[in-house]
Amino acid sequence: xxxxxxxxxxxxxxxxxxxxxxxxxxxxxxxxxxxxxxxxxxxxxxxxxxxxxxxxxxxxxxxxxxxxxxxxxxxxxxxxxxxxxxxxxxxxxxxxxxxxxxxxxxxx
Amino acid sequence: xxxxxxxxxxxxxxxxxxxxxxxxxxxxxxxxxxxxxxxxxxxxxxxxxxxxxxxxxxxxxxxxxxxxxxxxxxxxxxxxxxxxxxxxxxxxxxxxxxxxxxxxxxxxxxxxxxxxx
Numbered sequence: 001x002x003x004x005x006x007x008x009x010x011x012x013x014x015x016x017x018x019x020x021x022x023x024x025x026x027x028x029x030x031x032x033x034x035x036x037x038x039x040x041x042x043x044x045x046x047x048x049x050x051x052x053x054x055x056x057x058x059x060x061x062x063x064x065x066x067x068x069x070x071x072x073x074x075x076x077x078x079x080x081x082x083x084x085x086x087x088x089x090x091x092x093x094x095x096x097x098x099x100x101x102x103x104x105x106x107x108x
Numbered sequence: 109x110x111x112x113x114x115x116x117x118x119x120x121x122x123x124x125x126x127x128x129x130x131x132x133x134x135x136x137x138x139x140x141x142x143x144x145x146x147x148x149x150x151x152x153x154x155x156x157x158x159x160x161x162x163x164x165x166x167x168x169x170x171x172x173x174x175x176x177x178x179x180x181x182x183x184x185x186x187x188x189x190x191x192x193x194x195x196x197x198x199x200x201x202x203x204x205x206x207x208x209x210x211x212x213x214x215x216x217x218x219x220x221x222x223x224x225x
Contacts, residue, residue, distance in 0.1 A: 003152075038153070045215040046153065047215075051210075096169060097155035101152050
């Protein structure tokens with residue numbers, strides 16, 4: 001159950017697009033279309049943003065999108081806004097579940 | 109609306125035990141898998157355990173296997189986590205979450221468990 005690999009930090013200016021990668025193995029990300037993404041603001045509980053690689057829960061902005069290629073999943077945020085500044089975590093089913101280490105998004 | 113409220117956290121000595129509870133409302137509890145997910149202070153998320161709606165299937169992270177037990181009472185709309193042989197590295201905020209398709213779509217506010225080193 002090794003953690004998925006995410007960049008520690010990414011940044012972008014308002015209005016720009018950014019992509020956060022999440023690299024696993026053929027035993028997790030590469031083997032199941034069960035990757036989810038979470039947004040967490042300081043002191044708050046995480047919020048589900050994407051599930052099953054690319055599906056958005058009701059109420060989540062269409063600016064958030066997910067994809068997967070091989071053993072790497074990605075979260076793209078378009079039209080970056082100040083309120084998008086948060087920590088983002090990916091997670092994959094692997095029999096059990098495994099999270100990524102998290103990525104801090106800074107909106108410049 | 110979906111609501112998950114954890115309780116039972118606190119300060120416990122190494123080697124001690126604690127039982128966390130999660131009260132669920134706003135949905136048909138027995139229809140959903142449920143999970144416990146934790147976050148050590150200043151660290152990332154770590155999935156701990158999940159349980160099927162009928163309790164027929166459970167799974168645990170290697171870090172807690174043999175020490176923690178997940179259970180549920182569908183008549184009481186409640187989820188539990190029995191934690192034994194606690195260690196300093198178990199110190200974390202523990203979140204209860206509802207599962208959809210192996211994702212946690214609703215989370216509680218969390219309860220803090222502290223095990224001093």
